[in-house]
Amino acid sequence: MKFNTRYVLHTVRTASFNAEAAAELLLEMSKLVPTARLAYRAMNLVELINEDADDLERIANAIGNGELLVVPSSAGYLSTPQ
Numbered sequence: 001m002k003f004n005t006r007y008v009l010h011t012v013r014t015a016s017f018n019a020e021a022a023a024e025l026l027l028e029m030s031k032l033v034p035t036a037r038l039a040y041r042a043m044n045l046v047e048l049i050n051e052d053a054d055d056l057e058r059i060a061n062a063i064g065n066g067e068l069l070v071v072p073s074s075a076g077y078l079s080t081p082q
Contacts, residue, residue, distance in 0.1 A: 005063060019049050
């Protein structure tokens with residue numbers, strides 16, 4: 001598989017979307033937990049996931065706008081799917 005800019009951009013955007021979806025699900029589930037301590041831990045995790053999703057979206061926008069370049073580190077940048 002060749003890691004080109006389009007592939008990296010798609011992967012980052014997908015990761016951002018998945019992080020947001022996971023945070024929303026965790027937020028809903030936190031309403032069902034039996035203790036305040038566990039709910040607090042879940043809410044803290046939601047906050048961290050949302051921050052990561054926002055960062056990933058900013059990275060995706062920078063790649064899409066040409067503000068951030070994706071450059072292979074060597075000639076052997078081909079990878080096989082696992």
